[in-house]
Amino acid sequence: MTDQPLLAVDASGLCRRYGRRWALVDVSLRVPTGTVVMVTGRNGSGKSTLLRVLSTAIRADRGTARLAGFDLRTATQKVREHVALLSHSSYLYEALSALENMQVEARFLGRDSDRKALLPLLEEVGLAHRADDSVETFSAGMRKRLSLARTLLQEASVVLLDEPYGQLDPPGFRLVDSLLDRLRRRGATVLMATHLLERGSELCDLGVVLEEGRLQWFGPAAQLPSHASFGPAAEGN
């Protein structure tokens, strides 16, 4: 974690549209290296789009951004070497086992793909006992756990988590909490999209509130304004 830029994310005027609808409008964001940031907002406010743009999974239509010091547009491969995305899609091969999915990723990353090397990570997410089972037999929560293991394997300096608590049971919530803690201790920068405001305020340093694709609020997570409860849509969060 040496020689890192001061800003892990430096975005200016990011815009992205799907068809005629703007999902992200003029979002500017400066996130210091090593901070944990909660990204929140009601459904369709642009949280996932922001994380997908920053991960280079999709391109911004306007605006510029640098991630870990590299420009998203001109140094895409370099950005990808430094970022890991936990997406809504699991990025898993249904026909392969949990261990095989991890092995596929380890081989592409040039890491040790031996069973012994990968089992501890599966153990950490509580899936070691199902390592040889096909992913198509997994529940949604188990898939999320495996996707978390897949994200951790990358050991990226910037980690983007899109609703990491989604589909998880209470032990799964504690697992995500401990993983966030681990990432923080490693010095990684984390951007986490979530609707769990109380949990997010406790665990995160900074908070971002998006509203209809626009940045509505950005500041210390502990001072997240009460109006960030998103009206009726926030019920149950």
Added chain:
Amino acid sequence: MLLAALRKDFLLQWRTRAQVLAILIFGATSLLLFSFAIGPNALALRQHAAGFLWLALLLSSTLSLAESFQAEMEQRALEGLLLLPASARALYYGKALANWGQLAFLGLALVPVMIVLYDAGTTNIGALVGIILLGTAGLSAPGTLYAAMTSQARARQTLLPLLLFPLVVPVLLASAKATSLIILGDPMGQVRSWSLLLVCFDLIYWSLCGLLFGRVVED
């Protein structure tokens, strides 16, 4: 990285091997139906055997190629690999090589069916295997690219053959002609020329499609 892609694709093919068997049965059924169209004329059957073999293989290839991207798109696994970052070119060549292996297997497995149904045997097995390898290489390279392009389209089952068939006409013609010469006899030694033509098409397709794949799969 190419080795990692190749291992991944062969593993996926092995896990979905039941589908390969279904596609093989589809190809054999096509050959059977084509033979019904010709009727019980032994000479005509033998003369048309090579063309029908390649038509059956072409039809089977659209199923096999489309299927090869199903696993990549189900949970956006391909996007996950691109973000690792895996080289798009390595992913393409891994997939195209695995598809080539599968199509070559289908082609070779359909030969005995052709021999039985069309009485179209040959002693020049080496040349026949060579032409099947060259012809299926010419189908798999553009087929893999177009399968990636159409994998997220709603009408992918229709789009893939619509895009692929016009492009592979030269490969189909050369493969059918060379196979026909091997079965019926080659007094003028033309198989070599057709093989060279296939090699040229293969080189063009494999290099061009590898270059274009990155643009196809990125946003």
